[in-house]
Amino acid sequence: MSSFCYSITRPYPYKWFTPVAVVGGIVLAALFSFINFYSNAYNMITITTNNPDIVEANRWSHIPGSLTSRIHPKCEDAIIPVGSTFNTNQTALSYQLVSLRNHPALSYHNRRLAFCEVTQILIDFQTSDDRQAALIDRSSWGVTVSADITCNAPNEEHEFSNIGFRTHYDPLSWAAEPGVSGFIRVNASSPGFLWANTLLLAFWTETVTTIVDQTIQPNSSEIVPQFNLSSGYISFSRPGININNESFFHLGKYAFFNLPESKAYKGNFGVQEDTLYEDFITNNTWPNIWSPANRLAKAMYSVIQVDLGQTDTVITTFDGTPTDTSILTTADRLRHWTENLTQIWDRSTVADKDNLLPYGWMQMRQFDKNTDATDPRWPLQFTPSVISATW
Incomplete structure (x- = not known):
């Protein structure tokens, strides 16, 4: 019981x-x-x-x-203050956060960058003014390429933040001057960014060589003396839909200065100015650096697009045809734009130029889609980008 x-x-x-x-x-x-x-x-x-x-x-x-729910891991947002520098997971260029609507810092949670737009590219030319002696020893002229960019980055609530970036490129001074970037890292396993770095470096050194040739003091009576220049810049904006067009950038302006004689040579280009950029190229307007500068600006524009992961954004014209706004995203375009790299590099006036080629990975030659491309149809394999941070 x-x-x-x-x-x-x-x-x-x-x-x-x-x-x-x-x-x-x-x-x-x-x-x-x-x-x-x-x-x-x-x-x-x-x-x-x-x-x-x-x-x-x-x-x-x-x-x-x-x-x-009590044991599920959660990462706090990374805080990126305005004025700080960062890079993307592609580790190509470094960027500075320069503007953020109504906030002193960006609260970021590894969301991919979207709808990025390059609003301006500026090529700055400098001689001995404000340049270090070691840089003058490498090249009598210095060239720095800057770009302003706007992007959107969604937060946890899928609200988009409009953010403004700025980046600078100068392979000579990037290790010596804060805020100036070369390529942060060249990854041999990423053929796309190897060629992006190669093109940007080649067109940069071509621009340096050309401005040196245009301003060198002639020692022969058969050569028409050129004006003396101390500094200058060319600004490009409003990119179009066909990067092969010499007037791909619809608007811009330029200024070159002869400081010893207090002279300035200024101008604008654009549809409203009745002067297209291609007119400077056709007329060999002095200083005749327009073609190399145009190629350098297009290379910078293309590198920024792939570094920010914008290669999957397809924009079409009014008649439905896709735009051609990058020199990097197909094998045929890359082969076309690398056609003269060997000659450009051989003519370079930059001292110790081979030191700018990291570890022998980069070669100044034409792209071969049969041997250089992992996939001839889409050889560069660029991926979406996020801001590199620590959570």
């Missing part, structure tokens, strides 16, 4: 009640202890990561969320 009894009259009617009650109590106690342990009894530690998507992946998706 059961040992559990009513207090006054009769015992429990079932003999199995006592063992069931005892065993059931033990099982329930163990069950509630298990639930309490896995929902509360854990050690919270902080770690850092460069890829929050992996950390926040739902690895316990097969378990009800009510049991794992």
Whole structure:
């Protein structure tokens, strides 16, 4: 007979009640202890990561969320203040955050950059003014390419933040001057960025060589003396739909200065100015650096597009045909734009130029889509981009 009894009259009617009650109590106690342990009894530690998507992946998706909500890992947003520099996961150029609507810093959570637009590219020419002696020893002229960019980056609530970037490129001074960038890292396993770096460096040195040739003081009476120049710039904006067009950039202006004689040579180009950029090229307008500068601006524009992961954005014209706004994204375009790289490099006036080619990975030659492309149809394999940060 059961040992559990009513207090006054009769015992429990079932003999199995006592063992069931005892065993059931033990099982329930163990069950509630298990639930309490896995929902509360854990050690919270902080770690850092460069890829929050992996950390926040739902690895316990097969378990009800009510049991794992307290232990699911979560990364805090990375805070990027206005004025700070960063790079993308492609590690090509470095960028400075220069503007952010209504906020002093960008709260960022590894969301891909979207709808990026290069609003201006500026090529700045300098001689000895404000340049270090070591740089003058490498080249009498210095050339720095700058670009202003706007992008959108969605937050956790899928709200877009309009952000403004600025980047600078000068392979000579990037290690000596804050805010000026060369290629941060050249990855031999990424043929796309190897050729992006190659083109940008080639057209940069071509522009340097040309401005040196245009301003060198002639020592022969048969050569018409050129004006003396101290500095200058060319600004490009409003990119079009066909990068092969000499007037791909619809608007811009230029200025060159002869400081010893207090003279300036200025002008604008664009449809409203009745002067297209291609007119400078056709007329050999002095200083005749328009073609190399045009190629350099287009290379910078194309490198920024792939570094910010904008290669999957297809824009069409009014008649439905796709635009041609990059020199990097197909084998045929790349072969066309690398046609004269060997001659450009051989003519370069930059001292110790071969030191600018990292580890022998880059070669100044024409692209061969049969041997250089991993896939002849889409050889460069560029991917979407995110801002590199620590979470």
